[in-house]
Amino acid sequence: xxxxxxxxxxxxxxxxxxxxxTKGPLRYDxxxxxxxxxxxxxxxxxxxxxxxMLVDEARELNPDETPSTASG
Amino acid sequence: MTDRRRLYQRIAPFYDIxxxxxxxxxxxxxxxxxxxxxxxxxxxxxxxxxxxxPFYPSTASIxxxxxxxxxxxxxxxxxxxxxxxxxxxASNICQSPFPDNSFDAAVATFLFCVLDxxxxxxxxRELARICRTxxxxxxxxxxxxxxxxxxRSAYLMAPLLRFLFGASVERNxxxxxxxxxxxxxxxxxxxGDYCRLLVLRHA
Numbered sequence: 578x579x580x581x582x583x584x585x586x587x588x589x590x591x592x593x594x595x596x597x598x599t600k601g602p603l604r605y606d607x608x609x610x611x612x613x614x615x616x617x618x619x620x621x622x623x624x625x626x627x628x629x630m631l632v633d634e635a636r637e638l639n640p641d642e643t644p645s646t647a648s649g
Numbered sequence: 650m651t652d653r654r655r656l657y658q659r660i661a662p663f664y665d666i667x668x669x670x671x672x673x674x675x676x677x678x679x680x681x682x683x684x685x686x687x688x689x690x691x692x693x694x695x696x697x698x699x700x701x702x703p704f705y706p707s708t709a710s711i712x713x714x715x716x717x718x719x720x721x722x723x724x725x726x727x728x729x730x731x732x733x734x735x736x737x738x739a740s741n742i743c744q745s746p747f748p749d750n751s752f753d754a755a756v757a758t759f760l761f762c763v764l765d766x767x768x769x770x771x772x773x774r775e776l777a778r779i780c781r782t783x784x785x786x787x788x789x790x791x792x793x794x795x796x797x798x799x800x801r802s803a804y805l806m807a808p809l810l811r812f813l814f815g816a817s818v819e820r821n822x823x824x825x826x827x828x829x830x831x832x833x834x835x836x837x838x839x840x841g842d843y844c845r846l847l848v849l850r851h852a
Contacts (some may be wrong), residue, residue, distance in 0.1 A: 587737070589710070589712075589736050590712070590736045590737075590738055593712070593747060593748065593751055594738065594746045594747070595746055595747065595748050596746065596748040597740060597744045597745060598744070599742065600748065600749075621746075625718070625719060625722055625725070626725070626737075627718050627721050627725070627737055627738065627739055628738045628739065628746075629718055629739045630738055630739060630740040630741075630745075630746035631654075631716075631739060631740065631741055632741075632744065633651065634739075644776040646814070
C-alpha cells in the first residue's frame with residue numbers, strides 16, 4: 578500500500594528537510610513512506626509524494642521504534 | 650492555524666475559480682515582477698495551487714511550501730503541465746522544516762494577508778532564519794488602498810475576502826519587520842494601490 582507513491586518523493590527535499598520541531602536530521606523510511614525525527618519521536622508521513630512536515634499530522638514513534646543510539 | 654489549514658483543504662478544488670477575478674484583474678500582471686532577478690535556491694512560501702509556477706526564473710530552483718496538501722496536489726498537477734523545477738512540501742511557515750540559511754531568497758505571494766496577526770512575527774522570523782544573509786525576502790500582499798474610492802470598495806469586499814480566503818487587507822506585517830531582525834529595502838505599490846510589494850533583508 579504505502580509503496581505506491583515511492584517514486585514520487587523528491588530527492589532534493591530528502592536532502593534539505595529537517596524536523597520542523599527540533600531542526601534535527603530526518604531518516605527516510607522508504608517502506609513506510611515516512612520521515613523519522615528520532616529526536617522529536619515523530620514520524621512525518623509522505624502522502625501522494627508530498628512530505629507532510631506538520632507536527633499535528635505526525636505519528637508518535639513507539640518506544641520499540643527508537644534505536645538504542647539516540648543520535649538523531 | 651488549524652482553522653486556516655481546514656479552510657484551504659476545503660476550498661482547494663475551487664480555489665482557482667474563486668480567485669479568478671483577483672488573478673485576472675491584478676495578480677497576473679504583478680506575479681512576474683516578484684521573481685525578477687532571483688537565482689539559486691528560492692522558497693515560494695504559500696505556493697498554494699502553484700499560481701506562480703509560470704513565472705519562476707530559469708536560473709532558480711524552487712521549493713514550494715504550503716499548509717494545505719490539498720492545495721499542493723493541484724500545484725503538482727500544474728507543475729506537471731508546465732514542467733517547472735519545483736519541489737513541493739507541506740509545512741507551516743511559522744515552524745518550517747528547513748535548516749538555517751538554506752535559501753538564497755524567499756518569496757511569499759498573498760501569504761501574509763492570510764496569516765493571522767499573531768502569526769505575522771513568527772512567520773517573518775522563520776523566513777529570516779532560513780534565508781541566507783544578504784538574500785532577499787519578497788512579500789506581495791493585498792493592502793488597504795490609499796485612494797478613498799478604492800478604500801471604500803476594499804471595505805465592501807473585505808467580508809467576502811475574509812469568508813473565502815481568510816484574507817485581510819489590514820495586516821500590519823511591516824510593524825514586525827524590525828523585531829524579526831529584518832529591514833525594508835523596498836516598499837512599492839503595484840496593481841494600482843491594491844497590492845504592495847515589500848522587499849526585506851537582514852538588518
